[in-house]
Amino acid sequence: xxxxxxxxxxxxxxxxxxxxxxxxxxxxxxxxxxxxxxxxxxxxxxxxxxxxxxxxxxxxxxxxxxxxxxxxxxxxxxxxxxxxxxxxxxxxxxxxxxxxxxxxxxxxxxxxxxxxxxxxxxxxxxxxxxxxxxxxx
Numbered sequence: 001x002x003x004x005x006x007x008x009x010x011x012x013x014x015x016x017x018x019x020x021x022x023x024x025x026x027x028x029x030x031x032x033x034x035x036x037x038x039x040x041x042x043x044x045x046x047x048x049x050x051x052x053x054x055x056x057x058x059x060x061x062x063x064x065x066x067x068x069x070x071x072x073x074x075x076x077x078x079x080x081x082x083x084x085x086x087x088x089x090x091x092x093x094x095x096x097x098x099x100x101x102x103x104x105x106x107x108x109x110x111x112x113x114x115x116x117x118x119x120x121x122x123x124x125x126x127x128x129x130x131x132x133x134x135x136x137x
Contacts, residue, residue, distance in 0.1 A: 031055070031068040041078045051077045 032040070037048050051074055053067045105128055111117065 030071055032071050032074060034067060034069065037069055037071075037074045041074055043074070043078065043081070047077060047081060048074070 031054050034045070034048050037043060037051070038045065048069065051069050054070045054073075055068045056065050057068065058064070059066045106114070108122060108127075111122060112119065
């Protein structure tokens with residue numbers, strides 16, 4: 001005797017995560033060398049020296065000791081210096097190279113003439129914006 005017709009069978013596929021052949025992005029180490037800290041956070045050598053050293057290792061190329069600093073400690077030092085200089089920082093994850101646009105502007109050369117400051121003193125103040133000199137080309 002023939003079988004009675006039934007509804008077609010449906011199969012559900014097992015769900016898998018997205019296929020990715022690329023390896024996950026490597027995370028940067030939680031430490032910095034002095035030169036990296038100075039370049040990334042615009043600190044002077046004396047300011048980085050105020051941060052406690054995480055580890056001191058020997059450089060394999062020249063045998064000199066090399067200090068590593070915790071990046072979180074360098075960021076805390078950067079924030080402390082910002083507060084000491086009266087800079088108002090709004091975002092605690094990113095410290096912008098430019099200052100907040102508030103108040104009057106003055107050109108660097110005019111500030112040196114008017115306030116009798118040195119160029120190295122002005123280097124410690126964040127600029128509001130940076131423009132190239134049209135006449136200097």
